[in-house]
Amino acid sequence: MEVWVGVPDDPYLNDKSALTTVDVQLREGTAVVASLSTVLDPDQDSEGRQLAREVKAALEAGEIGLHASDLEPFADRLR
Numbered sequence: 167m168e169v170w171v172g173v174p175d176d177p178y179l180n181d182k183s184a185l186t187t188v189d190v191q192l193r194e195g196t197a198v199v200a201s202l203s204t205v206l207d208p209d210q211d212s213e214g215r216q217l218a219r220e221v222k223a224a225l226e227a228g229e230i231g232l233h234a235s236d237l238e239p240f241a242d243r244l245r
Contacts, residue, residue, distance in 0.1 A: 167232070168193040169222045171204070171214040190217060190241050192225075192232055200234045204241040213245040 170191045179185065188206040192199040206213055221230070221240050230236035 167199070167225060169218045169225070171206070171218045173208050174201075188214065190221060190237050192221075192237070199232050200237060202234045202237045202241045205244055210245075216245050217241075 170189075170193055172188065173185045174187070174189050174191070175182075176185055186208055188204045188208055188210070189201050190204050191201040204217065206217065217240060221237065224230045224240070225232075
C-alpha cells in the first residue's frame with residue numbers, strides 16, 4: 167500500500183497552475199483505493215511528507231482501514 171500526498175492531475179484542465187487541491191491517496195499498484203482532499207496548500211511540501219508518514223504509520227499499526235473516512239482525521243488537521 168502506497169500513501170501519496172500531492173496535487174492530483176486533472177485531465178480537463180490545460181492550465182495545471184490552476185490546480186490547488188492537495189489530496190491524500192491510498193494506492194495499491196495503479197489503483198486508488200481511497201482519496202480525500204486535505205487542508206494543505208500545494209507549497210506545503212514538508213507538511214505533505216509529514217501527513218504521508220502519519221497515515222503510513224497508522225496503516226501499519228492497524229489503527230485505520232483503507233477507506234476515505236479513515237483518512238479524514240489526518241486530512242483535516244493543520245500541521
